[in-house]
Amino acid sequence: MERLIDHPWDLTPTEARALQTRLAREVRLTPPPAEVRTIAGVDTGFEDGGRTARAAAVLMGWPDLEPVGHHIAREPTRMPYVPGLLSFRELPVVLAALEGLDTTPELVFCDGQGIAHPRRLGIAAHLGVITGLATIGVGKSRLVGSHEEPGRERGACTALMDGDERIGTVVRTRTGVRPLYVSPGHRCDIDGAVDWVLACCRGYRLPEPTRQADHLASRRGAFREG
């Protein structure tokens, strides 16, 4: 992956929210890419009590979902966690991790929301808009929106709504476990996001790209790396 456009990261919360509102207009909820050969998963972890941010990008082949490469990036953490502004804290190092991959994936799974965000620009949507990549947001918990509890069996889904607007899907990826909050990031639609997430689950709650990235971004992954 090559270098991208210049993007302002060190903004005040007010400036960041204004930028989110502008960037959200660039989000495209089109059907996901038809030709998918590689899928990437990205996730972020923190060291030194939060002073260092560490992002992992994992590349997997489709449809086998075998890992074909990965890259880990570390940078000083620039912002604290503020609900709704997660992407400004994590995307800089996530971009560095993605740039370390030697192949550009057709699809990227992000840990967090896509358009299921107060201003419709969760981390997955933000990443997609500034890179042009097709992205899907996979959240382990809810940021905004209301929904019914999905059935207990794997595959059960309910709509995630913000007022009259549908912003995603609550998906049970494994029977009896807490559901995931799935929403499109960029160049993907609501149904396509759910289809891809379920297609990438291999017996665990998290889809493989996210699960592998989680693993590498966690402490164990850092050791495995050196």
Next chain:
DNA sequence: GCGACAG
């Protein structure tokens, strides 16, 4: 004014 609040 009082909660809620991705990771």
Next chain:
DNA sequence: ATCTTGTCGC
């Protein structure tokens, strides 16, 4: 996210 071991439940 992170601090942290064993343990309760399916």
